Amino acid sequence: MAQQHYIKYLRDVKDQSISQIAEQLGVSWRTAKKYADCSDWNKAEPPLRGKFPIMEAYRVQVDTWLMEDQARPKKQRHTAKRIYDRLVTEFGFAGSDRTVRYYVAKRKSELQIEKSEPYIRLEHPGGEAQADFGTFQAIIGGQLVERKMLILSYPYSNAAFVFVTPKENTECFLEGLRQLFEMSGGVPNRIWFDNLSAAVVSVGTDGNRKLTDEFQRFALHYRFQPVFCNPAQGNEKGHVENKVGYARRNWCVPLPVANDLEQLQKIMNQQALEDLRRPHYAKEVLQQDLWEQEKIKLLELPIIPYEAFRLESVKANGYGEVLIDQKTVKIPSIRSHERVWVKYWWDKVDVLNDSYEVLITLPRGYMDESVPVDLQTLLQPLYSKPKALDYSSVLAFLLSQTKGFLQSVEGKSRKTRIGWIIRMLKTYQIEEIERCLTQEDQDDVSRLEHVLYRLRHPEIIPAPMKDSRTPSVFVGYQPDLTRYDQLQRTEVRK
Incomplete structure (x- = not known):
């Protein structure tokens, strides 16, 4: 700023030319001209950021993902990196990671979506592992379900394997560890655990733990040394804590879709194997190479597997x-x-x-067991952006006729139909709406509501009454009403 002030002084007070100022101060003629003749020294506003022209074609997809995340568990929402990866993989996005991060940060702020907390990295020697449960959601057989992932992570190589299970009980825990050992091709020498009830009965004041008989037999069978964290100190096994979060953010976003639990397990296995192909976050070596080094340190699997029941x-x-x-x-x-x-x-x-x-x-x-799906909440953001329906995961929860009812039209017609579905869901189940759309012409939306009411409240035609008192000669008798005309008074006019 001092040089700019001096340039102005030479011009206004000393009456020097632009060329003289440039030569004296060793600056370009353009720079000398800019400050010598400047008449507006107000502080310039920072340049606008956020136009994101390269994101224009992808705004609908990204906004849809972010809006849907608001109905998802906090730990299973899109990060900016995950959104960038999906754009590149699914849509051939050619922009930079930084552009996506700027846009996502802006949209998350507007949508008041919380930012993820940072994780802490820990280092451990090879041959040791950490185990922990995490909860995630998936779509199995068209139903939203909540499942557990038991993760066995190896801090030395950053390798991890996943077992998908419905619960965290003893049978699921021990069966999960058995299968994780088989996925690893061996047994870790030491494994760090939380004080989970499937393994620990109680923790004494001196820190000694009373273990369940079943877990002790399991540990003896596989010859590993269990190590337990201090109460409320899960950070002592920080690697697997991070890995659970990483798996939820990267392997479970968007929600995994499978026909059954077996297929879901295969999906998670594939994710874990593909993850080994990336470089280690700190050692600049492929995790696969580090894992090959670490596998040598594992104990051999027993000939007879343990049966957990x-x-x-x-x-x-x-x-x-x-x-x-x-x-x-x-x-x-x-x-x-x-x-x-x-x-x-x-x-x-x-x-x-x-x-x-x-x-x-x-x-x-x-x-x-499944988790109730609030279709009204999932469909509400799509009412204002009906085009986003084609990229929305809500389609996985809709039955075939309902899905076709919404996707067969575009623009205002689609918006009208989405609004109608949202309104009908306040009174009817999605199965009733599906049945209505199966039986009736879908073009006349105004008539469909009456059809829905009729399906729920069908017309009841009572069965004929059995009458044993009326003489048979009069059963089914139809009177001749014209005979009553004889009772009318006949007037003769002259």
Whole structure:
């Protein structure tokens, strides 16, 4: 600023020419001219940022993802990096990562979406692992479900493997560890855990832990040393904490879609293997190479795998029913008050007789649990931006006729239909709307509401009454009403 002031002084006070000023100060003629003849020294406003012309073609997609995130769990929402990766992979986006970050930050601020918290990196020697559960949502068989991911992470190589399970009970926990060891091709020497109830019965004041018998047998079978964090100090296993968050943000956004739990597990396995191909975040070496080095330090798998189950003796009631997972279930071929064995696996239940012969096998009650989907909330942002429907994950929750009803039109017509669906969902179930759209012409939206009412409240035609008192000669008799004309007075006019 001092040089600019001096240039102005030489021009106005010393009356020097532009060329003289430029030569004396060693600046260009253009610079000398700019400040010598400047008449407006007000502070310039910062340049506007946020036009994002390259994002113009992708605004609808990105805004749709961000709006849908508001109905998702906080830890399973899009980050700017995930949005950039999806734009490149799914739409061939040619812009920079920085442009996407600027745009997403601006839109998140406008939508009042919270920013993700930073994570802490920790280092550990090879051959050790950390285990932890995380919760995520997925779409299985068209239903929104909440599932658990048990992650076994290896801090040295940053490798991680995932087991998808419905619950965090002992059977799911031990079966998950068994399968994770098999995915790893070996057993870690030491594994860090939380004080989860599936392994720890209690923590004494001196820090000593009483472990469950089942977990102790499992640890002896696979020969690893369990290490437990101090209470409320999950950061002591910070690597797996970070990995759970990373998996949710990168492997579960958008929501994974599968036909069943087995297919969902395959999807997560593929994600974990592909993740090994990226460079380590700090060592500048491929994680795959580091993992090959670390695998050598793992213990060999036992020849006989551990079978994780819980066996209970249960007495049937007077109706031949037994209590399984807090629900009364009718078991064929057993007598009233007979005792049977109930064998709980992580995904199924075997009912056995006294000779341990399987009488019936049932799925665990939680295998089909789903999360209610608030379609009104998911559809509401699309009412103002109907074009975004084609890129929205809400399509996965719509039945075929309803999906076609919305996608078969565009512009104002689509907006009208989305608004109609939102309004009808206040009174009717989506299955009722689907049935209505299956039976009726979809073009006349004004008529559909009456059809919905008729489907829910069908016309009731009472059955004919049985009359045993009326003489048979009069049954079905139809009177001749013209005979009543004789009763009319006849006037003769002259």
